[in-house]
Amino acid sequence: MTIRHTRPRPSRLSSALMTAVMLSSTGAGFAQDVDGQDASDTPTTARTLDKVTVTGSLIPQSQIETATPVTVISAEDIQMRGFQSVSDVLQQSSFATGGIQGGQTSASFTQGAEAASMFGLDPGYTKYLINGRPMANYPALYNGSDVFNNISGIPVALIDRIEVLPGGQSSLYGSDAIAGVVNVILKKTVEEGEFSVRGGFFSEGGGDSVRFTFADSFSSADGRFNTLLGVQLDTRDPVWGYQRDLSSTYNFDGYTAAAPSRDFVVLDAFDGTYYFTDPNNCENTTGNFSGSTQQFTRPNFGTYCGSFQSPGYRTLRNGKDAGQIYSYSTFDLSDTTQLYAEVMGLYEEVEYATGSNYTWWGTGVTFGAFYDPNIPDTLVNLQRSFAPEDIGGEGYRDITNTDTNKALTVTFGANGMLGEWDYNAYVSRAEYRLTETNWVRFRDPIDNYFLENVLGPQQGVDPFFGVYPVFTPDYAAFYSPIDPEDFRSFTGFVDSESRTWDNLAHFQLTSTSLFSLPGGDAGFAVAAEVGNEGWDYSPDARMIEDPDTLLSEIWGQTSVSGAGRRSRYSLTSELRMPLFEPLTVTASARYDAFEIADETVDKPTWSLGVEYRPLESLLLRGKIGTAFRAPSLADTFQGLSGYYSSVTDYYRCGEAGFEPGNTDDCTWDSEQFFGQSSGNRELEPIEADVWNAGVVWSPTSSLSMAVDYYSWQIENEVDSISADGLMRGEYYCRSAADGTPITACENILEWVSRGPNGELVSLYTPKVNIAKQSLELVTASLNYMLDIGNFGSLSFAGNYTNKIRHKLQATPETPGVDLLRDPYSMWIYDSYAKTRTDGSVAWAKGDWTTTLYANRIGSTPNYLAYAQGYGYEHPSGQTGGKWAPYITYNTSVNWRATEDLTLSMMVNNVLNKMPDEQAENHPGTTGTPWNNYYFDILGRAVYLEAKYAFGQ
Structure with a gap:
C-alpha cells in the first residue's frame, strides 16, 4: 500500500521529546509510532511523520508538542509503575485532584463500576x-443522576498507550469534552506472539488475583x-472490611469514644433516645457477629445491644471475574485503499457487599413509628441489623450483590487516498448491557414475619395523632437471633436490566498540503458524523414505587425507570497555518446537533491555538475556545418519582410580612407537601469557555520540561431543583421582590401547585440548568535522560498539578463557594486536593530494568473541616484543618531471563x-475513619508475572 509522508526536519525540541520517548520505558512518554493509515486516524490522530508523531489534531504534522498539551502513558509506563487497570492509571494521575465514588463507597449507585475525575470535575x-x-x-x-463511563472493562494488558488531553476539547470531540479527553489506544499488531500470567496478593490479606493474557498477529x-x-x-477476590484494622471495627482512635452499632435498639421517635426493653439483658444476642454483640450504654442516649465488629462485613474492593476479547484486522484492497475491522467484547461479573449498615429491618420504614402502651407519652421505633449468624451459610458472602456487564463494540472502515486527499470512513456500533443482581428484603414477607413474631396484632391507633399503629411487642423475641431458614423466607435477589447503545458513521478528509505559506504547507481536515444513541434503565418491577404510598414491594428500596434515545450529527473542520517559520496558528470549529424528544438541541464550538518557537528548543503555546455537554439521556428521560417533605x-409568609431569612415566627414556616422529581426534556447544553497557555523547553536532547495554565468558566450546569429554591423563586416571581428566581417564572408557577385556599399542595422539582463553576490550575511535567556509561542509563519523569481556584455557585440566588478553601459549605461534595504529583526514576542495564514510582496527594481538608469548617476546635483538641500530604511508592523489577521469557x-x-x-479526626461512631472518596486502605500489593514470546 502506498502511503505518502512529508519529510520536514524535526526541531531540536521535537528530537529531544522523541528521545525521551524512545529511551525511557517509565517516563511520561509523549507518543509512539502509529501506522499513518490505521483506524485511529480520527480526531485523536497520531500519525508518523519522519518518526515524529503528534496527537490531539485532525491534521498530521511534524511536531510532537502543539498548542494542545498531550500526555501519553505508554504500555511500558503501565507495566513498570505497577498499574493493574485503566482506573489505576487515571486515578493515580496528577490530573486526578478530586474524589470519586467507587468500591469503598458502600451502597453508592454504581459501587460495581470504576470511574475517574479530571481536576475534580x-x-x-x-x-x-x-x-x-x-x-x-x-x-x-453515577450518584444516581449522572451519565459516565465505566473504565473497569478495558483490557489493560492489550493497551498500546493512553493519551490524555486536558482542557476543553469540544471543537474536535464534541459533547462531554469539557474537562478533557482520554483516548485508550489498543495494540494493532505485535511483533511476536505473547502469553503472560500475572498473580498478585495483598500483604494485609484478601484481593488475591490472577490474570492471563494472550496476543498474536497473523498475516496472509x-x-x-x-x-x-x-x-x-x-x-480477583474481594477485600473485606474485617481484613483491615482501620475498617474492621468502629473507630477507637477518634475524637469521641468509640460507639458500637445499634444492632438491637428501641428508639424514641421524637428525640432519638433509647429504651432498653430486653428482659434477658442481651444474653440471647451474644452469638451475633462472631460473638461480639453485647449490652452497651451510650451516654445521653441509653442502653442497647450492639457490636464493635459489624463495620467489617462489607467489601472495600470488589471481587471480579472478567474476560475481554479484542481483534483488529486490515486488508489492503489496493495500493490506495485499506479495509479494517475491529471487535472488542467484554463479559464481567463484579461482586460486592454493602455491609451491615444496609442490612437491617425497622418499623420506621413501613409504619413511620408506633405506640407501645408500656412506653407512654411517646412513639417508638424498633431497629435491628442482621448478623452473619442470622444469614447462615457463609454469612455476608452469601448475600453479595453482583453486577454483570456485557459490552460489544464492532467497527468496519476503510482508509486511503482520494486524489491528493487522505480519507478515513467507518461505521461503528457500541452496546453495553448491565444486569444488577441485588440482595433485597421483600416488604410484605419481612413485615409479616416481625408482625407475627415480635409486634403482634395491631391494637388501634396512637392517642396523639390518631395515625400511627399501636403494638405491644414481645421484646424477648425481638432481642433474639433469627433462624437462617426464616431469614431466607423474607429475603432474596432481584434483577434490574439496563443498557446503552451508540451507532456512529464517520467520514474524514485530510490534506497536509492545502496551500503554501511562508512557514510551510497549510493543513486542512474536515470530518462529518451522524449517529444515534439510546438508554434504557428497567429496574425489577417489584422495585418501582407506588405513586400514592411511595413504597415498592422491596423493603426500604425503590428505583426509578427511564428510557430514551437521540440522534445526532456533526461537522468538524480544522485548519493549521504555519504563517512564518516560528509561528503556527491552528483554528478548529465544530457544529453538533441532537434530536431529543422531538426537539433540536444544537451547539457550535470553536478553538484557536497559537504555537510560537522563538528558539529551536523553546515553544510558547496557547489555546482559547469553547466546550459543551449536551443534555444526557438520563437528565432528559429519567422517570417520575415521588417523595414527602416540608418546606x-x-x-x-411574605404576604404576612415575613421576608426570606426571617420566617421563624411565620405560620407557614414548615409546610408539608408531596413532591415529584424527574428528568427534564427542556434542558439546555452545559457551556464552558476554556483557555490554556504554556511553555515547553528542551535545552538539550535529553531534557524537556513543560508548564501550562488552564482556565474553565462553566455555566448552565444541570442539577435537581430544590424545594426551597423553588419556593423562593415563587416568592420572587409573585411578589416582584428583589431576588433571582432559580429558573424561569413560567416554569416556577407551573411547578408549584396550590389548593383553592392558597395552601401548598405539591411541588415538581425536576432537573434544571442551575449551577455554574470556575476552575483555574497549573500543570507541569519534566523528563530527563542520563547515560551513566557501563552502569546503564537512568530516566527521570514527573508530573504536577496545582489547583489555584475552584469556585461553585450551586444556584443563582446563592453565593459562590470556594471548594478549595471552604469545605464546610460543600459537605455534600467529594473532597478535593489542591496539588497532586507523580514521579518516577528508572534504571536500565542489559537484561534488567527497575523503576521507583512515587505518587503524592497534597493536603486535603480533614473530617472536622468538612463537618464544622476550618478553625473549629473540638473539646478533644482536634480541629478543623487539613490532613498532611499523602505519599505512596511503587517499585518494579523486570528481568529478561531468556530471549523469549521475561520475569x-x-x-x-x-x-x-x-x-x-x-x-x-473522625468520631468514634464511624466505621470508615478515613476519606474513602480519595484514599484507600488496601495496603501493600505484590504481583509476579511471567511473559513468554513465541512465533518470531
Missing part, C-alpha cells in the same frame, strides 16, 4: 475514547491481510502506607 465531563471512537455510556447513573501469505487477536482473563412557604515483580505501596492518621 464530574466524571461525565471527560470524553472517553477507545481507538479514537466514543465508549458506550455505563447504563447505571501475500501480506495483504493482517490481524491481531488478543484475550485477557482476570479473576417554608415564602410567598404566604517481573511489582510491589505497589511498598511501605504499606495507610491513612490511619485520619482516624483521630
Whole structure:
C-alpha cells in the first residue's frame, strides 16, 4: 500500500521529546509510532511523520508538542509503575485532584463500576475514547443522576498507550469534552506472539488475583491481510472490611469514644433516645457477629445491644471475574485503499457487599413509628441489623450483590487516498448491557414475619395523632437471633436490566498540503458524523414505587425507570497555518446537533491555538475556545418519582410580612407537601469557555520540561431543583421582590401547585440548568535522560498539578463557594486536593530494568473541616484543618531471563502506607475513619508475572 509522508526536519525540541520517548520505558512518554493509515486516524490522530508523531489534531504534522498539551502513558509506563487497570492509571494521575465514588463507597449507585475525575470535575465531563471512537455510556447513573463511563472493562494488558488531553476539547470531540479527553489506544499488531500470567496478593490479606493474557498477529501469505487477536482473563477476590484494622471495627482512635452499632435498639421517635426493653439483658444476642454483640450504654442516649465488629462485613474492593476479547484486522484492497475491522467484547461479573449498615429491618420504614402502651407519652421505633449468624451459610458472602456487564463494540472502515486527499470512513456500533443482581428484603414477607413474631396484632391507633399503629411487642423475641431458614423466607435477589447503545458513521478528509505559506504547507481536515444513541434503565418491577404510598414491594428500596434515545450529527473542520517559520496558528470549529424528544438541541464550538518557537528548543503555546455537554439521556428521560417533605412557604409568609431569612415566627414556616422529581426534556447544553497557555523547553536532547495554565468558566450546569429554591423563586416571581428566581417564572408557577385556599399542595422539582463553576490550575511535567556509561542509563519523569481556584455557585440566588478553601459549605461534595504529583526514576542495564514510582496527594481538608469548617476546635483538641500530604511508592523489577521469557515483580505501596492518621479526626461512631472518596486502605500489593514470546 502506498502511503505518502512529508519529510520536514524535526526541531531540536521535537528530537529531544522523541528521545525521551524512545529511551525511557517509565517516563511520561509523549507518543509512539502509529501506522499513518490505521483506524485511529480520527480526531485523536497520531500519525508518523519522519518518526515524529503528534496527537490531539485532525491534521498530521511534524511536531510532537502543539498548542494542545498531550500526555501519553505508554504500555511500558503501565507495566513498570505497577498499574493493574485503566482506573489505576487515571486515578493515580496528577490530573486526578478530586474524589470519586467507587468500591469503598458502600451502597453508592454504581459501587460495581470504576470511574475517574479530571481536576475534580464530574466524571461525565471527560470524553472517553477507545481507538479514537466514543465508549458506550455505563447504563447505571453515577450518584444516581449522572451519565459516565465505566473504565473497569478495558483490557489493560492489550493497551498500546493512553493519551490524555486536558482542557476543553469540544471543537474536535464534541459533547462531554469539557474537562478533557482520554483516548485508550489498543495494540494493532505485535511483533511476536505473547502469553503472560500475572498473580498478585495483598500483604494485609484478601484481593488475591490472577490474570492471563494472550496476543498474536497473523498475516496472509501475500501480506495483504493482517490481524491481531488478543484475550485477557482476570479473576480477583474481594477485600473485606474485617481484613483491615482501620475498617474492621468502629473507630477507637477518634475524637469521641468509640460507639458500637445499634444492632438491637428501641428508639424514641421524637428525640432519638433509647429504651432498653430486653428482659434477658442481651444474653440471647451474644452469638451475633462472631460473638461480639453485647449490652452497651451510650451516654445521653441509653442502653442497647450492639457490636464493635459489624463495620467489617462489607467489601472495600470488589471481587471480579472478567474476560475481554479484542481483534483488529486490515486488508489492503489496493495500493490506495485499506479495509479494517475491529471487535472488542467484554463479559464481567463484579461482586460486592454493602455491609451491615444496609442490612437491617425497622418499623420506621413501613409504619413511620408506633405506640407501645408500656412506653407512654411517646412513639417508638424498633431497629435491628442482621448478623452473619442470622444469614447462615457463609454469612455476608452469601448475600453479595453482583453486577454483570456485557459490552460489544464492532467497527468496519476503510482508509486511503482520494486524489491528493487522505480519507478515513467507518461505521461503528457500541452496546453495553448491565444486569444488577441485588440482595433485597421483600416488604410484605419481612413485615409479616416481625408482625407475627415480635409486634403482634395491631391494637388501634396512637392517642396523639390518631395515625400511627399501636403494638405491644414481645421484646424477648425481638432481642433474639433469627433462624437462617426464616431469614431466607423474607429475603432474596432481584434483577434490574439496563443498557446503552451508540451507532456512529464517520467520514474524514485530510490534506497536509492545502496551500503554501511562508512557514510551510497549510493543513486542512474536515470530518462529518451522524449517529444515534439510546438508554434504557428497567429496574425489577417489584422495585418501582407506588405513586400514592411511595413504597415498592422491596423493603426500604425503590428505583426509578427511564428510557430514551437521540440522534445526532456533526461537522468538524480544522485548519493549521504555519504563517512564518516560528509561528503556527491552528483554528478548529465544530457544529453538533441532537434530536431529543422531538426537539433540536444544537451547539457550535470553536478553538484557536497559537504555537510560537522563538528558539529551536523553546515553544510558547496557547489555546482559547469553547466546550459543551449536551443534555444526557438520563437528565432528559429519567422517570417520575415521588417523595414527602416540608418546606417554608415564602410567598404566604411574605404576604404576612415575613421576608426570606426571617420566617421563624411565620405560620407557614414548615409546610408539608408531596413532591415529584424527574428528568427534564427542556434542558439546555452545559457551556464552558476554556483557555490554556504554556511553555515547553528542551535545552538539550535529553531534557524537556513543560508548564501550562488552564482556565474553565462553566455555566448552565444541570442539577435537581430544590424545594426551597423553588419556593423562593415563587416568592420572587409573585411578589416582584428583589431576588433571582432559580429558573424561569413560567416554569416556577407551573411547578408549584396550590389548593383553592392558597395552601401548598405539591411541588415538581425536576432537573434544571442551575449551577455554574470556575476552575483555574497549573500543570507541569519534566523528563530527563542520563547515560551513566557501563552502569546503564537512568530516566527521570514527573508530573504536577496545582489547583489555584475552584469556585461553585450551586444556584443563582446563592453565593459562590470556594471548594478549595471552604469545605464546610460543600459537605455534600467529594473532597478535593489542591496539588497532586507523580514521579518516577528508572534504571536500565542489559537484561534488567527497575523503576521507583512515587505518587503524592497534597493536603486535603480533614473530617472536622468538612463537618464544622476550618478553625473549629473540638473539646478533644482536634480541629478543623487539613490532613498532611499523602505519599505512596511503587517499585518494579523486570528481568529478561531468556530471549523469549521475561520475569517481573511489582510491589505497589511498598511501605504499606495507610491513612490511619485520619482516624483521630473522625468520631468514634464511624466505621470508615478515613476519606474513602480519595484514599484507600488496601495496603501493600505484590504481583509476579511471567511473559513468554513465541512465533518470531
